[in-house]
Amino acid sequence: MMTRGFTGRGQPSEIKDRIPPGQSLTDDFPVLSAGPTPRVRTEDWSFTLKIGPKPAFTWNWDEFNALPQTKLTRDIHCVTAWSKLDTHWQGVLVDDILAEANLEAPTDFVLAHGYDGYTTNVPVKDLVGGKAMIATSYDGKPLPPDHGGPARLLVPHLYFWKSAKWINGLQFTTRDEPGFWELRGYHIYGDPWREQRYTGD
Amino acid sequence: MQDELLAVQAKWQKANIIGIVRQTPRVTSFFFKPALPFFYRPGQHVDVRLSAPDGYQAQRSYSIASAPDSSETIELAIERLDDGEVSTFFHDAAEIGDEIELRGPIGGHFVWTTEDGGPVLLIGGGSGVVPLVSMVRHRAAQGSAAPVLLLYSARTWDELIFRDELLGLAQRANGFDLSLTLTREASPRENHYARRIDPAIIEDVLARLPMPPKLAFVCGANAFVTTAADALISAGVPANIIRVERYGV
Ligand SMILES: Cc1cc2nc3c(=O)[nH]c(=O)nc-3n(C[C@H](O)[C@H](O)[C@H](O)COP(=O)(O)OP(=O)(O)OC[C@H]3O[C@@H](n4cnc5c(N)ncnc54)[C@H](O)[C@@H]3O)c2cc1C
Numbered sequence: 039m040m041t042r043g044f045t046g047r048g049q050p051s052e053i054k055d056r057i058p059p060g061q062s063l064t065d066d067f068p069v070l071s072a073g074p075t076p077r078v079r080t081e082d083w084s085f086t087l088k089i090g091p092k093p094a095f096t097w098n099w100d101e102f103n104a105l106p107q108t109k110l111t112r113d114i115h116c117v118t119a120w121s122k123l124d125t126h127w128q129g130v131l132v133d134d135i136l137a138e139a140n141l142e143a144p145t146d147f148v149l150a151h152g153y154d155g156y157t158t159n160v161p162v163k164d165l166v167g168g169k170a171m172i173a174t175s176y177d178g179k180p181l182p183p184d185h186g187g188p189a190r191l192l193v194p195h196l197y198f199w200k201s202a203k204w205i206n207g208l209q210f211t212t213r214d215e216p217g218f219w220e221l222r223g224y225h226i227y228g229d230p231w232r233e234q235r236y237t238g239d
Numbered sequence: 240m241q242d243e244l245l246a247v248q249a250k251w252q253k254a255n256i257i258g259i260v261r262q263t264p265r266v267t268s269f270f271f272k273p274a275l276p277f278f279y280r281p282g283q284h285v286d287v288r289l290s291a292p293d294g295y296q297a298q299r300s301y302s303i304a305s306a307p308d309s310s311e312t313i314e315l316a317i318e319r320l321d322d323g324e325v326s327t328f329f330h331d332a333a334e335i336g337d338e339i340e341l342r343g344p345i346g347g348h349f350v351w352t353t354e355d356g357g358p359v360l361l362i363g364g365g366s367g368v369v370p371l372v373s374m375v376r377h378r379a380a381q382g383s384a385a386p387v388l389l390l391y392s393a394r395t396w397d398e399l400i401f402r403d404e405l406l407g408l409a410q411r412a413n414g415f416d417l418s419l420t421l422t423r424e425a426s427p428r429e430n431h432y433a434r435r436i437d438p439a440i441i442e443d444v445l446a447r448l449p450m451p452p453k454l455a456f457v458c459g460a461n462a463f464v465t466t467a468a469d470a471l472i473s474a475g476v477p478a479n480i481i482r483v484e485r486y487g488v
Binding site for chain 1: 249250253286288289290291292293295296297298299300324328332333334337338339340342345346347348349457461465468469471472478479481482483485487
């Protein structure tokens with residue numbers, strides 16, 4: 039269907055193949071969340087790996103930052119239809135977290151948890167192999183609270199609600215457990231290239 | 240949880256524009272008649288998709304201003320951003336009779352119905368008032384007695400969307416209370432504010448509720464939402480009863 043009278047701003051052709059269907063390029067970094075921004079002090083911050091209900095490994099801020107650091111430059115895609123190219127992140131790859139904990143992924147699914155009570159589910163295969171990190175820095179600076187600081191999950195190849203802000207842990211689950219937005223009609227997996235925005239897409 | 244049952248209507252459908260009403264110098268309401276049945280709750284939004292002749296598509300989210308129980312049509316109130324792609328299309332090109340693709344309703348968290356009860360504090364900035372107006376209209380349509388206070392910030396008196404309707408509802412004095420604040424001019428009425436929302440205003444409006452709020456909803460531009468939500472927390476409102484909708488930038 040064509041919309042009468044709409045031509046659109048169009049997208050520069052050299053980046054067309056980097057923008058998933060239905061997305062528009064933005065230079066800003068919009069902020070979205072379901073509740074107020076929690077103010078988590080790094081002194082109080084910790085990160086826990088859990089297997090089911092059982093904590094398996096916990097790091098405090100200093101211990102976590104002593105883990106191997108990795109830089110990633112990635113395009114990100116928000117379900118509210120903006121995409122931002124070449125964003126610069128630094129943090130600890132999920133691979134390196136598992137290695138430090140001496141842990142082979144015990145199940146196929148993970149539920150990420152945030153300080154605000156937020157949860158989101160991601161299959162293990164989307165977190166390992168250099169695909170995802172716990173990011174503590176954006177654009178060369180400590181990650182600001184509105185963008186999920188002190189630390190957020192970064193899974194750039196999925197819609198950005200999967201990149202849980204204010205993260206405090208990853209929990210291995212036996213089943214693919216829907217998280218906060220997944221229980222409220224958003225897609226269980228969220229691949230922007232297949233435009234998996236909502237249940238049924 | 241009830242939310243789990245409310246799967247999103249993911250299907251794109253065509254909706255006819257059946258009315259266009261200018262609300263303020265920068266905001267116009269567009270009334271849609273969806274082709275398929277459309278059930279929604281106050282606070283939810285739709286996604287709108289526009290398609291250009293070359294196949295390019297643009298999608299944006301818009302909150303629903305109408306209430307499910309007081310209107311057969313879906314009202315969207317869209318603010319014109321001068322360099323905006325989609326909002327300028329609506330303001331400059333869209334006409335009655337045009338078909339627009341939309342889908343929804345979307346969002347299961349920024350939602351209030353009279354069954355949720357009160358007191359409820361609603362805080363909206365600019366076009367962020369839109370989903371809150373749906374809640375207020377729903378409350379009126381249901382004849383609910385739940386105490387609801389809407390704190391609404393706009394630049395000027397003439398930029399207050401749905402101003403006269405809201406003032407009229409507040410005049411009924413049946414538990415709906417309205418507090419306005421203008422950021423770019425003095426308020427022509429007493430008992431309203433003339434400054435950006437700050438902790439003092441938040442404390443005032445909290446004191447006007449008969450009891451501490453059961454839920455608080457904050458909607459608007461990002462900076463506005465951050466200020467209001469932080470002020471609520473400083474005033475002792477628990478973070479887990481505050482729900483926010485950010486319009487992104
Ligand atoms: C859940 C939700 C509900 C919403 N509800 C409402 C509502 O009820 N009413 C409402 O009015 N809005 C609402 N919004 C905001 C709405 O979705 C749009 O973001 C808004 O209408 C702007 O879209 P646009 O296409 O006109 O502007 P865009 O083209 O997206 O531009 C937005 C701003 O960024 C600038 N910009 C961005 N990219 C470029 C570029 N490449 N070139 C030039 N300038 C650029 C523009 O100058 C403009 O000021 C809602 C948003 C969300 C997420």
